[in-house]
Amino acid sequence: MKNFTYYQPTSLSGVLKVLDEAAGKAEILAGGTDLLDRMKEYISQPEKVVSLVGFSGPFKEISSIAGHPPTVTIGAGVKLVNIAESELLRPYPALTSAAAQIAGPQIRNMGTLGGSLCQRNRCWYFRDEHVQCLLKGGRRCFAHDGENQYHAIFTQGHPCVIVHPSTLAPPLMVLGATCDIRSHKAQRQIPIEQLFQAPVKDGQREHTLAPNELLVSVTIAPKIPPGATLRNASYEVKQKETSDWPIVQASVAYYTEAGGQVAKGVRIALGHVAPTPLLSPAAAKVLEGQEVNEKTASAAAEAAVEGARPLSQNAYKVQQLKVAVRRAILLASGAKPYWEG
């Protein structure tokens, strides 16, 4: 690991000041479950590491879950385990079930919301210290012609075919979340889908934060009319059920009006299939105004994979994505789950 200077400010303004002065040469350290790995592997070599540990306790804005459903704010420093088990977040199983499935207990006890959303991708070429891929100043993406079984299937226009690694991003997208972002001199709010970008060169991240910006919190505020019921769920297809990222993921949210069965305000997001988490307006449109059942869920699933351009080794993910979308929709509807036959 390259030597670095460690900062442990005791206030939010202290963090923002160090980030501002570091001019892109600093990394924020939350739980460290992603950053420390990268530093040990020489993938990231920050000159300064700014820890959030020093102020996470007393500063509620970054370390607490607060509000009244349907509007709930989750601090970026909230641990994954606390998202999974939060009473306040119980109306959002799309999010809590995704958090409960991340890695294993060790990572969930250390990893944070901010770290999950801002973690770097898991492409094995990117994570190999000896490979100079596009994102590390090289001239090509080796996954295009190489080992790409876990890479993107929505590849059109993407010179780098990583998949975005956060499983919290798709549920937050369907739940209409916004991000509170702060720097030393400014504060801005953006819809969470604008937090992500497809990186194409060295220095670019999978998120759109400037180097001097900190993600402070994420607010869930699904748009549902009074009296309507929010329905939401996520579904992940995984190679193994623990300690790994999913192969594909789908999150869905919609509401039904009192006494009605028709899905309205449908939002469907896809994870681990593109360099960013993807909203699928095509799938949402198919379900909008329909009663949710096997037939309509399958039709939405077909629509979700429209435009997929798999690579040489990952066409199987197209079928898995259909399964994930269909099962997420049926889970959200409360239909009998697949494991009950």
Next chain:
Amino acid sequence: MELPQVGPHEVGPHAGLTRCIHLQSKAMAVYGEGFTADPDFQNDLTDFTCLKTGRPLGPDNGPANLTQCCNAERDCYEEY
């Protein structure tokens, strides 16, 4: 590794609580009720699985672990 055998839930914050019959972990499979002597369990590192879903989530989509699966108010809870 030989683990000392202890009775059901004799240690930890779950002592005395009755868990759901569908909760499972590797140590439970190997040591039965002696799972509480497993060092992983004692360090809060156990990966639990719901036997109904085969996943770290119960049928109600909530987390499958010893704290959450001792909650008899969960719809999917079935007494051990």
